[in-house]
Amino acid sequence: MDLAVVVSEAGADAGAGVTLARKVASRVEHLVIALPGGERGASPAADARYVVELGEDAAPEDLAAVVSAFAESHGAQLVLLAAQPIFREALPLLSVSLGAAAVTDATDLASGADGLVATRMLYGGSALAEVAIQRPRAVVSHAFGGVPADSTAEAEPVEPTAPSGVRKVLSRRRLPSEASLKGARRIVSFGRGVRSKEDMAMITSLAKALDAELGCSRPIVEDMRWLGSDHQVGLTGTTVAPDLYLAVGISGQIQHLVGMRDSKVIVAVNNNPAAPIFEVADIGVVGDLYQVVPSLLEALGAAAG
Amino acid sequence: MRILVLAKHVPDTTEIRFSPTGELMVRQAPTKVNDYDRHALEEASRLRESGAEVVIASVGPPEAAKTMKEALAYGADRAVLAGGAWVADADPEAMAEVLAAIARREGPFDLVLAGDVSEDGYNALVPGLLAAKLGTPYVRGATALGVGGASVKVTRLVGDVEEEVEVALPAVISVTRLLNSPRVISTMAVMKVPMSKVETVDLAELGLDPAAFAPGALSTRVSAVRPVQSKRGNEMLRGEPAEIAAELAAKLRGMGVL
Numbered sequence: 001m002d003l004a005v006v007v008s009e010a011g012a013d014a015g016a017g018v019t020l021a022r023k024v025a026s027r028v029e030h031l032v033i034a035l036p037g038g039e040r041g042a043s044p045a046a047d048a049r050y051v052v053e054l055g056e057d058a059a060p061e062d063l064a065a066v067v068s069a070f071a072e073s074h075g076a077q078l079v080l081l082a083a084q085p086i087f088r089e090a091l092p093l094l095s096v097s098l099g100a101a102a103v104t105d106a107t108d109l110a111s112g113a114d115g116l117v118a119t120r121m122l123y124g125g126s127a128l129a130e131v132a133i134q135r136p137r138a139v140v141s142h143a144f145g146g147v148p149a150d151s152t153a154e155a156e157p158v159e160p161t162a163p164s165g166v167r168k169v170l171s172r173r174r175l176p177s178e179a180s181l182k183g184a185r186r187i188v189s190f191g192r193g194v195r196s197k198e199d200m201a202m203i204t205s206l207a208k209a210l211d212a213e214l215g216c217s218r219p220i221v222e223d224m225r226w227l228g229s230d231h232q233v234g235l236t237g238t239t240v241a242p243d244l245y246l247a248v249g250i251s252g253q254i255q256h257l258v259g260m261r262d263s264k265v266i267v268a269v270n271n272n273p274a275a276p277i278f279e280v281a282d283i284g285v286v287g288d289l290y291q292v293v294p295s296l297l298e299a300l301g302a303a304a305g
Numbered sequence: 306m307r308i309l310v311l312a313k314h315v316p317d318t319t320e321i322r323f324s325p326t327g328e329l330m331v332r333q334a335p336t337k338v339n340d341y342d343r344h345a346l347e348e349a350s351r352l353r354e355s356g357a358e359v360v361i362a363s364v365g366p367p368e369a370a371k372t373m374k375e376a377l378a379y380g381a382d383r384a385v386l387a388g389g390a391w392v393a394d395a396d397p398e399a400m401a402e403v404l405a406a407i408a409r410r411e412g413p414f415d416l417v418l419a420g421d422v423s424e425d426g427y428n429a430l431v432p433g434l435l436a437a438k439l440g441t442p443y444v445r446g447a448t449a450l451g452v453g454g455a456s457v458k459v460t461r462l463v464g465d466v467e468e469e470v471e472v473a474l475p476a477v478i479s480v481t482r483l484l485n486s487p488r489v490i491s492t493m494a495v496m497k498v499p500m501s502k503v504e505t506v507d508l509a510e511l512g513l514d515p516a517a518f519a520p521g522a523l524s525t526r527v528s529a530v531r532p533v534q535s536k537r538g539n540e541m542l543r544g545e546p547a548e549i550a551a552e553l554a555a556k557l558r559g560m561g562v563l
Contacts, residue, residue, distance in 0.1 A: 061442075085463045091447045092433025095398075102398060105430050110526075123318045123425055127329055130529040132415045134521065170458065170469040175464050186562070210563070222482040226521060229483070230465065234425065242476040244562040254318060255424075266537065267356045267553065273541075282538045283556060285549055295550035301562075 001116070003027045005071055006046065006076040007087065010024045010034035014082070017044050020142055021080050023071045031070055032155060033063065040155055051155040057169045060089035066160040068097045078109075078116065078135060083143040091141055099139035109140065125235060125258030143239070179230045179277065181213050182257050186244040189215035189233055189260070193249015193289050202293050203248060209300045215240070234259035249289045252270075252277025269293070306357040306452070309408055310349045311419035311431065312342040312384075313383040314369035314378040318424050323557060329530050335493040338376050341420025344480050347487040348450060349418055350380030358382055360414075363405040364400045366392055370505065374498040378490045383502045385411060387511060391518040397426070401434035408439060414475055416457060421446050421479040429479075437475035444472055448483040 005026035021028045022045065030046035036053045052066050063086055071079050081087040095102035107128070108119040108157040116133040118140055165261060171207065181187060188207040194200060207214045215233040219224050221242050233240055234256040245263035249258060252268070252275055260266065261280050268281040269292050278284040285292055316334035324330055338346070349359045361376050361384035363369060373384040387403045395403070408414060417436075422429040429445075436443030448462035448467075452478045458471045459478055508515045520526055557563045 008457065060445075063475070085445075088429065089443075092430050093437045093443065096434060096437035101429075102430055102434065103525060104430060117528065121427065123316070123321045123329075123331070126318065126321050126533060127530050128525045128533055132526045132528040134526055135524045136549075166472060167444065168362075168471045170471055172466055172468045175465050175467050176463075229462065242328075244557065254321075262481070265557070267557070267562055278539060278541070280537055282540065283553065284539060284541045285553060286541060286543045287546055287549060291546035292550060295546040296553060298547070299550040299554040 001111070003029065003072065003074060003076045004030050004080055005076040006080045007033065007067055008082040008088075009030045009053070010039040015045065017080050017082060017142060020109055021078065023265040024109050029074065029076070030051055031067065031158065033058075036223035049155040050158045052158040052160050054160055056303075057172070058086070059164065059167050060086050060168075061093055061164045061166050062161065062225055064090040064097060065164065066096055067159070069161055070158060071098060071137075077138070079139045080109075081139065081141045083141045087141060088164075091139055093141075095139040098137050098139065099135065100139045101133045101135040103131055103133070103138060103140045106140045106142050107147040109137070109142075121161070121258065126254045133146075137190055159189060170213075175228075175230075177230050178228060179213055179215070181231070181233065181238045181240050181292045184213040184242050185239065186210050186212035186246075187215045187233070187240055187242045187260075187263075188212045188246045188248065189217065189250060190220065190248045191250030191256070192219050193251075194220075197224070199290075200226060202290075206246075206248070206293055206297055209297055210244070210246070212242075212246070214245070217250050217253070233261060247277055247281070248293060250277050251275045252280065306352065306410070306416070307414045307539050308349045308352060308357050308359045309411070309414040309417045310342070310345050310359060310361050310375070310376075310381065311341040311404060311417065311435070312361050312363050313420075313423045313425075314363065314365040314372035314438050315339045315423055315425045329532070336372060338372055339423045341422055341427075341480070341482060343374070343420070343487040344482055345381070345418035345420055346379040346381065346447060347485050348378055348480060349487075350483075352416075352452065353380055353382075360385065360411050362389070362394060363412070364392060364403050367505075370500070373472050373503045374484070374500065376491060377494045377498045378494040378504055379488065385506065386503055386505050387507070388505055389507045389515075389518075391508065391515065394520040394523065394526065395518065396523050396525045397428045397430035398434060399518055401431050401438055402434050402517075403508070403511065403513065404431065405438040406513055407506075408435070410511060416452065416474060417441075417477040419477070419479050421481050432479040432490045439475070439477070442472035442476040443478075444470055444476065445479050447478050447480045448486065449464050450478065450480070475546075 004021035006017040032051040093152040103118045122129040221232045241262040268277040269285040320334040359381040359464040419432040446461045
């Protein structure tokens with residue numbers, strides 16, 4: 001194809017997005033969404049760079065309108081969006097306004113005999129599907145960004161479209177974040193094997209002893225509500241890749257595995273030898289976590305002391 | 306107030322297996338109402354208790370009629386299930402097109418509620434596509450909802466920011482699992498729902514052209530599916546907790562991750 005537009009927020013390195021778009025398009029333009037007067041982000045290897053300023057309260061429908069107008073006027077066949085929340089929300093609106101095919105969370109793109117083919121996960125990550133695009137245009141989201149930015153790079157300004165006024169923002173507040181799983185070097189994560197909220201103390205001690213962040217599986221947040229969603233590892237939580245991921249009492253539902261299977265070393269403790277978590281583990285410990293965790297704390301403490 | 310709830314019939318993804326020859330065995334997996342949609346059904350049911358009319362819309366195979374009975378047991382007036390041979394290949398865009406036709410035929414609706422994602426495809430596209438097709442506002446990921454006269458206030462998490470936004474009705478709102486705690490539905494409650502509350506419709510009855518839903522005419526088509534395989538060591542430690550713990554600590558030190 002002739003032209004792909006990569007769209008990302010300022011402050012994020014769009015390198016991985018540009019590289020992916022380059023696989024299927026001969027020309028790649030980068031459209032940066034920036035705060036007025038704010039950071040511009042870097043565009044390594046893009047053929048052209050544009051920046052549009054949108055306020056902090058900018059709505060997904062406003063983002064969709066400006067990207068749609070840009071893609072239309074430049075004649076882009078592919079719009080590749082970073083997978084941040086505002087882009088995810090804007091994606092379906094953008095695809096309808098462009099009459100384009102929509103694919104979320106593509107892990108790869110390729111040019112097939114009949115056009116663009118996107119790869120994405122299916123059935124909670126147990127399968128990879130190849131999705132053939134059967135429209136002249138496609139809007140695709142892909143996880144990229146998050147690397148320090150270069151605020152000095154030149155970019156051609158793009159006029160934002162008039163605000164739609166569809167939504168009124170009544171309040172916004174930054175929640176105190178307890179966990180910073182993203183970028184953590186070590187994570188100790190637990191699931192339903194921990195029987196009561198009080199027993200979490202044992203897991204917290206283990207995390208402390210390992211100088212690790214505390215993570216958990218989906219039921220702990222969504223069903224038990226023992227921890228906030230910033231601790232949740234998995235498809236609907238945070239995707240992590242630490243040096244060490246220690247999963248305690250997590251059976252390994254596929255939606256959890258997807259969120260941690262790129263970790264360097266995975267250790268699983270579970271009393272069920274058939275638990276799916278063992279299939280992705282480097283080291284599996286078959287045993288009762290109520291015995292294994294205190295022993296492990298002792299073994300670690302003894303070494304430290 | 307009239308509410309449309311989207312509820313999807315999905316396989317239980319924790320039960321999906323590949324055959325030894327690498328074939329995905331979806332048909333053998335048990336099926337259910339998509340967990341995220343249960344929260345939309347619960348919210349609609351609570352609004353129904355203060356007088357709202359609730360209609361459920363779905364796209365699915367014939368077996369989905371049974372799943373619709375379960376969805377109705379949360380407390381809804383009736384369900385419309387669009388089906389036909391085309392469903393097997395339908396992509397999110399096609400599903401949204403059909404759901405939009407249901408919304409127009411059964412409407413007007415003040416509010417459309419749906420789970421933020423479905424557990425099978427995880428596309429998180431249908432609610433937004435439907436809103437765009439209906440020309441209504443769309444807000445994603447509600448953790449709390451306040452429906453007033455002509456507008457709805459939606460609380461949601463955007464990254465680590467909690468935001469409250471207000472949009473005019475009619476609107477499409479997708480909901481998260483933090484919105485509410487869905488009631489427990491007993492087998493008896495599902496059995497008590499008469500099948501006459503589930504209306505099955507085909508494309509022609511919705512005024513849609515079947516040719517537009519042929520596999521080659523859709524916006525996307527899944528051309529291949531393959532299993533994701535793990536390439537890990539899977540070294541298993543068993544025995545006395547104290548011994549395993551010491552062995553594990555030594556191994557982790559050896560790997561340089563402590």
